[in-house]
Amino acid sequence: MTDIDWNSGSWTTEPAHVVVADDGMRVTAVEGSDAWRITSYGFVHDTEHALLTSFDQDTAMEVSFLLDFSAQFDQAGIFVKVDDSTWIKAGVERSDGEDSLGAVVTRGFSDWSLSPVPGWHGRLVTIRASRSGDALTVRARVDDEPWRLVRVAPLDPDAAVTAGPLCCSPSRADLTVHFTAWRTEPADTSLHLDA
Template sequence: MTRQGRKRMDWNAGIWLNPPQSSRVEGDALKVVPEKGRDFWKKTLYGFEFEDGPALLAQWDRDTAVEVSFRLGSFTELYDQAGLLLYHGPEQWIKTGIEINDGIPQLAAVVTDGYSDWSLAAVPEWAGEEVTLRASIMKDAVIIRARSERHPWRTIRVARFPYPSGNQAGPYACSPTREGFEVIFTRWDLTAPDQDLHLDPPAE
């Protein structure tokens, strides 16, 4: 445990919701290659249902914020994506992270409660950087924020997440359209929760 109550998660502390094509720990990093064609999505617009993407999950207490960091250098093709999965069950989950769409990195969130919705915000200036996603529960909602190594925190979503227990969270990666996408995750932390929607999270 470090200052501000920050706890670095060991990659071996998580359990794969769905295993990736390959994963390996190198130094402090976790390198993940997701299998082509796997994803998370429920019904809306497309009609299909996917919940077979790889996600490394551990118990998530609602009184603790969770953060995941990863490098963007390998993100080049449509729908290359990685970030943070918040998982309550097969019908209630949120995936949030960076996804390549329209040729540029986008901050993406898919909020699912039986049906999925999808929001995007372009961040072309983040290309090639290390990105951190953060989730913190407040009352019946989760506050999702993101930053890069050279850009400050941005609040990207406030979504309903009212489950008092039975929640899991951790890094995820998907490659719906191509083989050979590798994500380098650099950090998985539990830390102090947000105190206010309009204040930045506690410093590291």
């Protein structure tokens, strides 16, 4: 596994504040920042704070952060981008009073899936996106617990793709996310880890 330098990526939207230190990167989101396209809400939000670098075929990327959310739609994780209307965000989001693990897959229109993770608050969350063949496989875990499968989504094997840490704060101005790691390694060899 290889660490990615926090200074090697480019922001899709500049955060309010960024501090890089020995223990990782702290990102303060701008109030109203989010990523969404049309479905159900009727709007396009493309103001997410995603620090992106090249994400090659047959590669996996991991982002780790400390989970400390309190406001509706606080979120952090990984953002995988092909273009402005083709992208995937996956991680933990605070929704209706609880932290939930989920993903938004967008190909013109966004979809959204969530699953509550009530025991994860205050712990280290890692989101892993693995690019292989025509798919992106997203897994997550808390601390050193086993990986959970979050999503398998189509991803053009020939597309130029970027990816990296993501945070958004649709409903408040003072969300700061402490990212502790950003890493890459070869893609997972199987969809099912025990295979």
